[in-house]
Amino acid sequence: MEKKMFLVFGILGVFFMFGVAFAADIVKIGVTYDQTGPCAHASIHAMNGLLIAVDEINAKGGINGKKVELISIDGACSVEKSLGNVKRFILKDKVDTIIGPMFTGPSMACMPVVNKEKILLVTGSGGNPINEMLAEKPGEKQFLFALSMGIVFQHEHNVNWLKKRGITKVAMINPLNKLGEGSNAWYQNFAPKFGVQIVASENYDPASMDLTPQLIKLKAANPGAIVTMASGADGAIMIKGFHQLGMNIPLITSDANVTASFVESLEGKTEHVYAPGPISTAPVETLAADDPRRKRIEKFMKDYEKKFGKRSQSLNWEGVGYDSMMVTYEAIKNAGGDQTKMRDYIENMKNYPGINATYTFSATNHRGYSVDQIQMFKIKGNVWNLAD
Amino acid sequence: MEPLTYYTQFLFSGLTVGAIYALVGLGFALVYNVSKVLNFAQGEFVMLGAMAMIYLVKGLQLAIPLAFLLSMLFVAVIGSLLDLIAIRPVQRGSPLIMILITIGGSVLIQGIAGLVFGREHLSLPPLFFRGKVITLFEAVFDPQIISIIVLTVLASISLKIFLTQSWEGKALRACGENKIAAYLLGMNVPFMRTLSFALSGALGALAGILVTPICLMSFQGGVMLGVKGICGAVIGGLNNIWGALIGGLILGLSESFGVGIISSKYKDAIAFCILLIILFIKPQGILGSNK
Numbered sequence: 001m002e003k004k005m006f007l008v009f010g011i012l013g014v015f016f017m018f019g020v021a022f023a024a025d026i027v028k029i030g031v032t033y034d035q036t037g038p039c040a041h042a043s044i045h046a047m048n049g050l051l052i053a054v055d056e057i058n059a060k061g062g063i064n065g066k067k068v069e070l071i072s073i074d075g076a077c078s079v080e081k082s083l084g085n086v087k088r089f090i091l092k093d094k095v096d097t098i099i100g101p102m103f104t105g106p107s108m109a110c111m112p113v114v115n116k117e118k119i120l121l122v123t124g125s126g127g128n129p130i131n132e133m134l135a136e137k138p139g140e141k142q143f144l145f146a147l148s149m150g151i152v153f154q155h156e157h158n159v160n161w162l163k164k165r166g167i168t169k170v171a172m173i174n175p176l177n178k179l180g181e182g183s184n185a186w187y188q189n190f191a192p193k194f195g196v197q198i199v200a201s202e203n204y205d206p207a208s209m210d211l212t213p214q215l216i217k218l219k220a221a222n223p224g225a226i227v228t229m230a231s232g233a234d235g236a237i238m239i240k241g242f243h244q245l246g247m248n249i250p251l252i253t254s255d256a257n258v259t260a261s262f263v264e265s266l267e268g269k270t271e272h273v274y275a276p277g278p279i280s281t282a283p284v285e286t287l288a289a290d291d292p293r294r295k296r297i298e299k300f301m302k303d304y305e306k307k308f309g310k311r312s313q314s315l316n317w318e319g320v321g322y323d324s325m326m327v328t329y330e331a332i333k334n335a336g337g338d339q340t341k342m343r344d345y346i347e348n349m350k351n352y353p354g355i356n357a358t359y360t361f362s363a364t365n366h367r368g369y370s371v372d373q374i375q376m377f378k379i380k381g382n383v384w385n386l387a388d
Numbered sequence: 389m390e391p392l393t394y395y396t397q398f399l400f401s402g403l404t405v406g407a408i409y410a411l412v413g414l415g416f417a418l419v420y421n422v423s424k425v426l427n428f429a430q431g432e433f434v435m436l437g438a439m440a441m442i443y444l445v446k447g448l449q450l451a452i453p454l455a456f457l458l459s460m461l462f463v464a465v466i467g468s469l470l471d472l473i474a475i476r477p478v479q480r481g482s483p484l485i486m487i488l489i490t491i492g493g494s495v496l497i498q499g500i501a502g503l504v505f506g507r508e509h510l511s512l513p514p515l516f517f518r519g520k521v522i523t524l525f526e527a528v529f530d531p532q533i534i535s536i537i538v539l540t541v542l543a544s545i546s547l548k549i550f551l552t553q554s555w556e557g558k559a560l561r562a563c564g565e566n567k568i569a570a571y572l573l574g575m576n577v578p579f580m581r582t583l584s585f586a587l588s589g590a591l592g593a594l595a596g597i598l599v600t601p602i603c604l605m606s607f608q609g610g611v612m613l614g615v616k617g618i619c620g621a622v623i624g625g626l627n628n629i630w631g632a633l634i635g636g637l638i639l640g641l642s643e644s645f646g647v648g649i650i651s652s653k654y655k656d657a658i659a660f661c662i663l664l665i666i667l668f669i670k671p672q673g674i675l676g677s678n679k
Contacts, residue, residue, distance in 0.1 A: 036608065040507045176653055204647075205655045207612055209603035210404045212528060213648040216397040220389035233509040233604045240602075244521045244528040265511040265604060269519075 026069045027062065027332060030089030032100040033321070037077030039103040041232050042256050042317045046102060046124055047072075049318030049355070052303050053325035063332050075101040082106030083113065090117050096332065097122070097342070099324050104128055104179040107144065114143045118339045120346075122328050124148045124320035126255060127179035127229075130366045138364065143343055145366045147323050147359070149255055149374050151179075151229075153367070154276045155186045157374040158252050159194040162225055167250070171200040171223035173214055173238070175230060183229045199223050206234050212241040225249050231256035236265045243269050250274050258377060258384050259314035270379040274387055277377045278356035281316045282386050292353065300355055319355035326354060327368075389526070396527035398648035399641070404529075404602065406640020407536040411595040412617025413624070413632035414543060415588035420626050421551075422564045422584035425486045429470060429494040430592055431614015436497065437463045437593025438605040439505045442512055452515065459597060460590040466497075467589025471582045479578060494614070501607040509609075514601040536598045540633055543591060548629050560584060619659065623666045625673025634675055638662070 031050065034043040054068050062068055071093050075082035082101035089095045090113070097120045101107050104127030111130075114121045126148045134142060149157075162170060172187050174180030180203060187198055200221035202214035215238070218226060226247070230238045231254045242251055251272050258277040263270060279287075280297055287294040297315065300322065304312045312318060327346060335341035352359040352368070359368030378387035416430040440462045444455035474489045517531035551557040563570045563580040570577050596605065599613070616639060617632070624635020639659055646658035666673065 036502060036507055041509065044507060203652045205652055208647075208652075208655065209408060210401045210644070212401045212404075213394075213398050213644055214652065216389070216394060216527065217648075220393075233606065236509070236511065236604055237602075240530075241528075244530060246521075246528075261508050265509060267511050267513050267601070 025066055027066045027097075028093060028095045029068060029070050029325075029328070030085070030093060030095035030098045031070050031072040032075040032082050032085040032089070032098070033072070033102055034077045034082075034100075034106075035074040037075075037103075039077040039232070039256075041259065041261065042124075042314075042320075043075075043100070043102045045259065045314040045317035046321035046324070048304070048308060048313075049300075049321030049323075050099065050325045051321075052300065052307060052318070053322045053329070055307065056303070057325070057329055063329055064336075068329075071095065075103075075106055077103050077106070079106045079109045083109045086110045086113055086121070090114075090119055095119075096337065097328055097339075099123070099321075099328065101125070102320075104182070105177065107146070108178060111142070111144050115141065119143060120328070120331065120339050120342050121145070122147060122324045124317075124324060126150050126154070127182050129182060131364065134364045134366060141340070141343065142366060143339070145327070145346055145361070145368075147327065147354075147356070147368060148320055149276065149278065149357075149369045150367050151182045151186055153369050153371050153374060154255055155183065155190070155227075156194075156371050157276050157376070158227060159191050159196045160371070161376050162250075162252075163195055167224035168195055169197055169199045169222070169224045171202075171218040171221055171226050172198055173202045173204065173211070173218060173226065173228045173230070175206040175234060176203050177206060179229050183227075187227065204230075204234070204238075208234065209237065210241065211238045212245065215241045215245055215247075219245055219247055223249065225252060227252045229254040232262070233265075235262065239266055239273055240269065243271070248272060252276070252376075255316070258316050260383075261313065263379055263382055263384065266379075268382070270382060273379045275377055275384070276374050277384065278316050278319065278373060279375060280319050280356045281377055281384055282375065283383070286386065293358075296353065297355060316356055323354035323356055323359070327352065327359065393526045394648065396525045398644045400524075400527055400529040400533075401648070402641030402644030403537070403637065404533045404640070405643060406620070406637035407533050407540060408595070408599045408602070408613065408636075409616045409620040409639050410633045410636030411536055411540045411543075411598065412592070412613050413619075413621035413636045414540060414547075415591035415595070416614075416618050417621045417626055417629065417632040418547060418591065419584050419588045420564075420621075421629070422560045423581040424483065424564060425475060425581070426483070426490065426618075427470075427585070427588065428487060428490040428614065428618070429497060430588065430617065431610030431612070432494045432497040432501075433463050433467060433589045433592025433610070434596040434599065434613050434617075435501060435605060435607065435610030436466055436596065438512070438596030438600040438609070439501060439510070439607070440593070441597045442510050442600070442605070443505070445512065456597060460593040463589040463593035463596075464586040465589070467585040467587075467592070468582050471585040475581070475585075476578055479581070494610070498607055498610070505607055507607060509604040509606045510600070511604045512597070512600040515598065530602065532598070532601055539594065539598065543594070544629055544633055551629065556583075616659070619663050622673055623663055625676030627672065627677065628675040631673050631675045635673065638674070 033047045034040045073085045107123045107125040107128045121144045200218045252274045331342040335345040350360045357373040361368045376387040377384045419427045440459040444450045516535045522529040563577045620636030620639040621632040624631030
């Protein structure tokens, strides 16, 4: 009897060892991008970019010989769901690193968890105040990195652009959420320092179906331009009202709108619509032939077409996913399994060439961006083009 | 800027949103009047109509009138299926069970729509008055809304005539007022209910097609529209065919004036407060009668 039990356990033990060995042969990455919900339009593109990066890494043999495997769960643009996913990645799946969530609120909610558990998290959230938090509390180690231009750089770029064109009176309208709050706060505090005055400010419920009540109040203040972080459906509704009211001033929207599908949703009414974007937004033909970014972007677009059978839909958002995966790859490759070392490694990365930007991180800059990585784009002929 | 301009704009915005709620609520009121079922999947009928229209017009490049009819037909079929598959087996059950089943149906439809149509917000070009804007006292108004209001009024009138003058319509009302008596008189009550679901599906599709040019549509867009449309119908009175129109407009106008005069933060709170007040003072709704 005992000999039989010994044999059974022995065989089970061998299987178990195989299981453990297989488990150790992969790098597990928890991804909580959003596939549903009002912010999903950006995340869906980011996911595609991420998948291309994973294919590229695995084709080269993986990270230090281990293939990358994703555990991907929809965050649904919800704080509760995204946070739940992140906790489950840490406690149940024991992932090696986390990518996402994309939206401001959910990504902010995850920061205390990843800092406490000391696990790296790379997001693309624009509204996340990571750099502001780093500036406020320089001693506190933050494990979140956000590979997008973010509110501060974007807004700084916007006011510079406005000032250069002699527009000093600006009205602003923002959604009633964390992103809108952050945007309001920045413009109120910093725009005057750049010589730009906020003459009117309105808010709106993101689920609104008509924004003319707020827009007419902005019009009354006679601004030289309007700035807003509206995007997706409420962005389209706002632009509709803006055109109906006959306002012929620049409407600077959020970087999240720089996608082909957003332009399509405007049904041809695209005048005066601007948005800041990373250099990858410009049609690749406008880059110089010897520009190294052009080669990278062209390779990415080729891989995209091969994998998805259609043209890249939104290079800057796909770039967020791709760059997030690649930066994570560098961290794991060079710093192994130690989360704190991985975090420090990224902080020390300088001039890392990505799709969207050439990233230079630091202890006070977890975005890797700077104002000169951003350009202004305008919808011309139903396509996003460099604004003049 | 003149206060008159502001108030006119709030009025226009309220009519815009209210007209949308009214048309959505009409289908809901119809089903309730005939079968006493509170169909919480009405919002999904709206969404499906919009999605079908988008697919037919943008994907298959069909002519707009043809796509219009096909979309309404499609959702009428979906509505009938919802009744046949989900409601008929439990038709002797309590109203609460019916409500839960329609909610379940709504979640199912959303899920399938998300897989089939994707997650992006999709748009339609305006069907009438393309690119035109009405200006009054410097406030602006999208004439598409006129078409929504006119069609809602026409639909209400047609329904009223159908329900009071035609034999089938009277039969539908009879089934709603007293199911047992209707059975005893030989009416095919289940068929009547299926017919009402089909009609409300078509109405929902109409709403979706007219509303999408104004506020776009996504696979989850029916939820909010459905809730507000139902609220509007309840405020106006479920057992009066004009209730959905009046209630929807009141809801839209109070939201718009609330946003304009008080604050955007309380938009939904104001709407639900109005609902609660009406339910306390006159639970049958503004136009409702004690039956």
